[in-house]
Amino acid sequence: GRLYVNRVFHMSADKMFELLFSDSLFIRRFMEARKITGATSTPWQRDGSGSLKRTLKYTITITNPLVGKFSTATEMQTLHKDSHEGQNYMVDAEVYTHDVPYHDYFYTFNRFCIIRNSKHKCRLRVYTDVKYKKQPWGLVKSFITKNSWSGLEDYFRHLETELLEEEAELTSGGGDS
Ligand code: YK8
Numbered sequence: 284g285r286l287y288v289n290r291v292f293h294m295s296a297d298k299m300f301e302l303l304f305s306d307s308l309f310i311r312r313f314m315e316a317r318k319i320t321g322a323t324s325t326p327w328q329r330d331g332s333g334s335l336k337r338t339l340k341y342t343i344t345i346t347n348p349l350v351g352k353f354s355t356a357t358e359m360q361t362l363h364k365d366s367h368e369g370q371n372y373m374v375d376a377e378v379y380t381h382d383v384p385y386h387d388y389f390y391t392f393n394r395f396c397i398i399r400n401s402k403h404k405c406r407l408r409v410y411t412d413v414k415y416k417k418q419p420w421g422l423v424k425s426f427i428t429k430n431s432w433s434g435l436e437d438y439f440r441h442l443e444t445e446l447l448e449e450e451a452e453l454t455s456g457g458g459d460s
Contacts, residue, residue, distance in 0.1 A: 284412030287439035296405040318344035333364035354382035372397040
């Protein structure tokens with residue numbers, strides 16, 4: 284896998300979690316900028332092991348010329364039970380893109396770690412991996428992997444940029460940060 288984001292932000296771990304994993308203005312605007320439409324989400328619900336789970340569905344717009352312009356996607360998120368409010372959060376997300384070529388072979392695994400640094404600082408780490416449900420022919424596999432990495436890199440670089448913007452807005456004028 285790859286580590287796409289690994290940086291300290293001047294905001295609390297709670298704030299970071301709220302920005303990324305609730306129906307925040309931030310995430311709504313970000314989705315709009317990425318042309319991700321029709322997003323629906325189940326509420327966070329506790330499973331047998333004590334973790335919280337939710338399922339998101341949306342349509343993504345794709346810029347890769349090899350692929351159709353849109354794809355529906357399903358994202359299953361797990362907030363691990365040892366995530367302590369105000370401290371650290373770990374969210375695993377499995378993303379299935381249903382309408383891209385070879386969609387039945389692979390999915391994407393994203394792990395978000397939000398680690399409290401101090402009252403007003405946290406570290407965000409996003410680790411990503413392309414996973415295979417069945418083994419494709421070698422050339423196909425490298426084709427999928429290569430095309431997935433480029434799309435993911437673009438996405439997470441953009442997310443990091445927008446988070447830095449948000450951080451700047453939060454720390455300017457706020458006063459008590
Ligand atoms: C989520 C992984 C692969 C896919 C795409 C497919 C290439 C198909 C390969 C063929 C277009 C928001 C990606 C990047 C679309 C976007 C997905 C996003 C960024 C040519 C063999 C959508 C996180 C996420 C996970 C997986 C990404 C797809 O929050 O290359």
